[in-house]
Amino acid sequence: MSFRARLALVAAAAVALAIVAASFAVYFIVKDQLRAPIDDSLRHSAVDIQHTPPDDILRGLFHLTAQLGGAPGYPQVVKPNGQVIAIGSRTTPLPVDDRDIDVARGQSSTFLRDAHVSGIHVRMITFPVGGVAVQVVRPLNEVDHSLSRIETWLILIALAGIAIAAALGLLVARAALAPVRRLTATAETVTHTGDLSQRIDAGGHDELARLAASFNAMLEALEESTRAQRQLVADASHELRTPLTSLRTNIEVLASDRTLPPGERERLLNDVVEQLGEMTTLIAELIDLARGEQHVAEPEEVRLDLLAADAVERARRNQPKVTFITDLHESTVHGVPSTIERAVANLLDNAAKWSRPGENVEVGVDNGAVTVRDHGPGIDDEDLPYVFDRFYRARAARGLPGSGLGLAIVRQVARAHGGSVVAEHAEGGGTRVVLRLNGASNNS
Ligand code: ATP
Numbered sequence: 001m002s003f004r005a006r007l008a009l010v011a012a013a014a015v016a017l018a019i020v021a022a023s024f025a026v027y028f029i030v031k032d033q034l035r036a037p038i039d040d041s042l043r044h045s046a047v048d049i050q051h052t053p054p055d056d057i058l059r060g061l062f063h064l065t066a067q068l069g070g071a072p073g074y075p076q077v078v079k080p081n082g083q084v085i086a087i088g089s090r091t092t093p094l095p096v097d098d099r100d101i102d103v104a105r106g107q108s109s110t111f112l113r114d115a116h117v118s119g120i121h122v123r124m125i126t127f128p129v130g131g132v133a134v135q136v137v138r139p140l141n142e143v144d145h146s147l148s149r150i151e152t153w154l155i156l157i158a159l160a161g162i163a164i165a166a167a168l169g170l171l172v173a174r175a176a177l178a179p180v181r182r183l184t185a186t187a188e189t190v191t192h193t194g195d196l197s198q199r200i201d202a203g204g205h206d207e208l209a210r211l212a213a214s215f216n217a218m219l220e221a222l223e224e225s226t227r228a229q230r231q232l233v234a235d236a237s238h239e240l241r242t243p244l245t246s247l248r249t250n251i252e253v254l255a256s257d258r259t260l261p262p263g264e265r266e267r268l269l270n271d272v273v274e275q276l277g278e279m280t281t282l283i284a285e286l287i288d289l290a291r292g293e294q295h296v297a298e299p300e301e302v303r304l305d306l307l308a309a310d311a312v313e314r315a316r317r318n319q320p321k322v323t324f325i326t327d328l329h330e331s332t333v334h335g336v337p338s339t340i341e342r343a344v345a346n347l348l349d350n351a352a353k354w355s356r357p358g359e360n361v362e363v364g365v366d367n368g369a370v371t372v373r374d375h376g377p378g379i380d381d382e383d384l385p386y387v388f389d390r391f392y393r394a395r396a397a398r399g400l401p402g403s404g405l406g407l408a409i410v411r412q413v414a415r416a417h418g419g420s421v422v423a424e425h426a427e428g429g430g431t432r433v434v435l436r437l438n439g440a441s442n443n444s
């Protein structure tokens with residue numbers, strides 16, 4: 001059964017239940033209201049008769065006065081031995097049972113009950129008067145007739161109500177589920193066409209509008225990530241083509257011209273080895289980037305100061321021409337050590353690359369942040385906004401080795417750790433880059 005049908009059914013069932021309950025209540029109230037006057041008039045008759053002298057009663061000499069033109073009722077006297085005395089010329093006997101005889105004997109008090117006399121539904125009162133019991137009945141057929149008409153009407157009204165409730169339930173369900181249908185249609189279109197630019201009209205502030213808005217946001221995120229992936233692949237193939245072309249040229253020269261002077265041959269071979277090395281690095285960086293936010297390892301508590309000390313140690317070995325000065329304070333962050341290490345290494349690599357021989361590079365760690373500052377030429381203002389973009393290299397950098405992926409990786413690591421990275425001019429010249437990793441423990 002569809003959700004819409006279920007919703008309609010539940011709505012209709014709720015309304016139907018209310019209608020049926022109301023109908024029952026109306027029926028019983030009306031029944032009570034119709035029968036109460038009859039019981040009242042019977043009790044009145046009883047009081048009337050109780051004023052008649054007992055001898056007259058025994059001889060059946062009494063008659064009932066009608067109240068306000070109503071029916072006077074039909075009486076009968078019951079002796080304690082069960083014998084009945086008919087009143088006037090009437091001959092239809094009223095039913096007598098043990099309780100009536102108990103009343104005649106004075107063992108029971110006045111009571112009312114329903115009975116059938118010659119097939120007629122009646123209401124009967126039995127009460128004691130001077131050693132006998134008197135029964136008075138009044139027919140209930142008018143009341144029964146009214147009640148049965150009311151019953152028919154109530155059933156018809158209830159049925160109509162239920163039908164209307166079902167129809168309205170369907171309409172309500174259809175209206176309520178229209179946004180869900182639109183959502184489904186869009187999701188299906190996206191599935192079939194792979195077109196992530198689809199959006200749903202998410203007007204309003206209700207739950208479904210919020211669902212539509214989240215769905216749109218999800219599509220947007222997906223679209224953005226697909227776009228980023230395409231961009232990465234496009235950029236990467238473009239970047240790989242340049243070193244591949246020069247590699248190819250070098251190898252072709254080496255292969256075709258066997259008369260190259262040994263010095264030239266040596267230089268070309270060195271070039272080839274260097275270019276291969278660069279390409280290897282580039283490919284490794286690309287793989288890192290492509291892995292993106294998907295965590296390769298489980299995050300853990302990382303001592304940032306110790307990690308930085310290791311990275312500096314390695315940088316010292318690789319870059320003996322610069323002097324690394326450290327100021328490391330104990331600091332713990334929650335993160336993936338290998339990726340943080342990579343980011344710090346990239347920062348140290350840049351600082352060393354842009355320092356002149358003998359210059360200092362200052363590395364600080366404090367409160368979940370790594371600061372690397374060099375005394376090189378600094379980054380031009382026009383380059384500053386772009387240095388974290390993939391493959392971006394300032395004009396001045398074009399002559400130096402590198403692919404422009406280092407800082408992009410740093411930014412990716414920072415984001416994956418809920419942190420940030422900024423590059424700025426350092427006072428007195430040079431560049432300062434601050435990598436801030438969130439999740440720094442408070443006690444650090
Ligand atoms: P890769 O790191 O991929 O080998 P790269 O160092 O050129 O190449 P990034 O580390 O992303 O690339 O840096 C991007 C650009 O930012 C650099 O090309 C350079 O122009 C500029 N840059 C980065 N760090 C510094 C620095 N410490 N001083 C001056 N310029 C810098």
Ligand code: MG
Binds near residue numbers: 346405
């Ligand atoms: Mg770099």
